[in-house]
Amino acid sequence: MHLAAVAAHKEVPFYQPQGRECEIFEAAFRRRLPVLLKGPTGCGKTRFVAHMAAKLNLPLDTIACHDDLAAADLTGRYLIKNDETVWSDGPLTRAVRRGGICYLDEVVEARKDVTVVLHPLTDDRRILPLDRTGETLHAPDDFMLVISYNPGYQSVLKTLKPSTRQRFVAISFDYPNAEAETEIVARESGLAAGACAQLVRLAGRLRALKGQDLEEGASTRLLVACASLMADGMKRDEAIEATLIEPLTDDFDVRAGLRDLAQVTLG
Numbered sequence: 001m002h003l004a005a006v007a008a009h010k011e012v013p014f015y016q017p018q019g020r021e022c023e024i025f026e027a028a029f030r031r032r033l034p035v036l037l038k039g040p041t042g043c044g045k046t047r048f049v050a051h052m053a054a055k056l057n058l059p060l061d062t063i064a065c066h067d068d069l070a071a072a073d074l075t076g077r078y079l080i081k082n083d084e085t086v087w088s089d090g091p092l093t094r095a096v097r098r099g100g101i102c103y104l105d106e107v108v109e110a111r112k113d114v115t116v117v118l119h120p121l122t123d124d125r126r127i128l129p130l131d132r133t134g135e136t137l138h139a140p141d142d143f144m145l146v147i148s149y150n151p152g153y154q155s156v157l158k159t160l161k162p163s164t165r166q167r168f169v170a171i172s173f174d175y176p177n178a179e180a181e182t183e184i185v186a187r188e189s190g191l192a193a194g195a196c197a198q199l200v201r202l203a204g205r206l207r208a209l210k211g212q213d214l215e216e217g218a219s220t221r222l223l224v225a226c227a228s229l230m231a232d233g234m235k236r237d238e239a240i241e242a243t244l245i246e247p248l249t250d251d252f253d254v255r256a257g258l259r260d261l262a263q264v265t266l267g
């Protein structure tokens with residue numbers, strides 16, 4: 001019993017909370033409410049969901065939404081197999097049949113008909129009608145829908161309608177504070193905390209350029225990548241160039257400016 005508990009604990013991916021998000025998520029799960037995660041890219045939303053799924057001992061299906069994703073990609077479709085037409089469940093239908101967490105990442109990217117599928121599943125009916133087969137699936141108690149989006153990128157056209165967003169318990173994410181982020185970067189990369197703290201300081205400066213020279217500042221994900229390359233033996237400036245400068249912009253002059261900023265910040 002003790003060994004099993006230790007083994008299960010080991011599989012929970014590391015997640016450093018920013019606030020009360022773990023408690024809110026657990027309460028939402030208990031009360032069978034869907035959850036919406038908002039926040040910039042690479043700030044820990046996906047890691048949070050993986051952490052909570054493991055903690056609650058639930059299977060997790062993650063679906064990366066894109067502008068071609070239609071309702072049938074989630075629910076399923078008839079396919080031709082050996083001259084026969086057979087129904088094939090999509091990932092959302094499979095998750096509703098089985099239970100567990102279904103995570104739709106960047107949901108606003110998906111086509112409009114996706115919301116039609118989500119609405120009856122995210123109010124107190126908790127059903128998934130499959131028009132094509134005539135079935136109506138009732139979500140089991142341990143089924144939970146989680147969606148995420150980045151409010152920063154979306155145009156007015158690509159935002160969630162109030163009738164959709166008001167079905168969800170919503171949690172805002174942002175980049176962690178400097179102390180927490182230093183710990184995350186050190187733990188994820190294996191680089192010494194002092195060197196990680198410097199990278200976090202640089203990230204703070206890069207994030208201040210959002211909306212001016214940069215569309216988005218450096219994410220925690222990029223900081224972990226930079227620190228990982230350095231832990232692997234790469235020279236600091238080369239690692240910074242490859243992770244905190246090149247991915248942020250294609251503009252030649254802005255990249256030169258970012259290099260100067262890194263030199264001034266880190267010496």
Ligand SMILES: Nc1ncnc2c1ncn2[C@@H]1O[C@H](COP(=O)(O)OP(=O)(O)OP(=O)(O)O)[C@@H](O)[C@H]1O
Nearest residue numbers: 014015016041042043044045046047188220221224
């Ligand atoms: N609070 C945190 N605890 C532990 N690791 C974190 C945390 N925040 C960020 N990370 C690290 O940053 C990486 C990127 O985070 P994650 O993939 O969860 O971002 P995201 O918000 O889902 O991004 P996207 O919206 O682009 O999918 C993680 O793999 C992890 O290494």
